[in-house]
Amino acid sequence: MIDGVVRITENEWEVPCGYIPGMRVPGRFFLSESLGRILEPGALAQLANVATLPGIVKHALAMPDIHWGYGFPIGGVAAFSLDDGIISPGGVGFDINCGVRLLTTPVSLQDINNRKKDLIDQLFHVVPTGVGAKSSQKIPSHALDEMMIKGARWAVENGYGNERDLVRCEEAGGMMGASIKTVSAKARQRGIPQGGTLGSGNHFLELQVVREIFDPVAAKAFGIRDGQVCCMIHCGSRGLGHQVCTDHLKLLETATKKYQIKLPDRQLACAPISSPEGRDYFSAMASSANYAWANRQLITHAVREVLAKMFGIEYDEMPLVYDVAHNVAKIEEHRVDDKRMQVCVHRKGATRAFGPRSPDLPSDLSTIGQPVIIPGSMGTSSYVLCGTATAMDKTFGSTCHGAGRVMSRSQAKKRLSGKEVAANLAKEGIIVRAPHENAIADEAPDVYKPSDEVVRVVHDAGISRLVARLVPVGVIKG
């Protein structure tokens, strides 16, 4: 595929240790030959760079939606020893705990067909959308601390959801280790008015219908059935997480020098996990991750209220399938060289995909595995998959997170008009609403890798298993 890269299996490739100087472990990535033709050499170089970081164990990994990012590639997974390993904001990303959740409903496409526009309009009205969007729900500023410590639990305790929602979130919707002292006043100021807002870019709220079931047993366990209308919510920690990343990058650039860590790229700024600087970043990141879970829970509540009123259904008839984080670092136990060890797993544009009998799974899914929610791009299919034992073995229980860009935002804006993109989607019966027309062009289906190909690779490689396919019927873009 690329000089110096070794094929391991059909869809699995190795970047050997000699690829660039200083690699401590090999790189491994999952890719089909057709996706290989659009692989950016820069992203592969970034994967090799990650392999040079202190304390990295096993492999620097990349999923088939790999593309170039800040320091680490997006679609990257890397685990570091707690003894001599580092933690790096570049391995998490600017939008801390950007993630996605899927709600099911008891209604079918026929039930909504003649009210689709009204439904999308109402959802657009209750979920503030776009750059700098402010909350419509009245969230007092003193609630921010609790959001950062408790995550989605704060929302549930305040009437924005139910206990079952928490069981259906990774980490029960709230990570341990958050500390509000490590979050700057500026980050807090940005977070206070943004609870329950969608944001912009690739963030969206989408009504979908289940079109295909691949694994009936898992689908039933996840509460998914053919023809059912679902709602997928994709958003993150908004300005708060962004500010935390910016603040701590600066602190960790200093720490990199202080601890004499040699880096092939300064965007890999990091500190030992055990250092005060590393621990502070972890706490601030966990606080932001929890804010993002609270945020998705607030949006969920707003969506349920609209659907309940419009279709006369009960709140409890719209259960959460699952909520996954795409951008986060977590302390987990994994098997490395036949020993079980605690590692700090960085997932950046990658999804946790824990296999059967893993910790943190809801008890009724223990024999099945973790639900994995993979959004498509506007107008293309989204997928529900299931975590596997192979993922535990090969990727620290991780899989892809979505389609992955093939065209930059600026390039897309030059080539495509938002109006045209919306009109093309309308022909397929997909309604798009956005605060501005130009928010549509750079998220057009053609600017993303084909999601079905990305998902096929992770399924064939065995690092997750196909459960269901959903198609869009209406979408709100930031």
Place this chain on the structure above:
DNA sequence: ATGTGC
């Protein structure tokens, strides 16, 4: 991703 660029 982001009160969207030093």
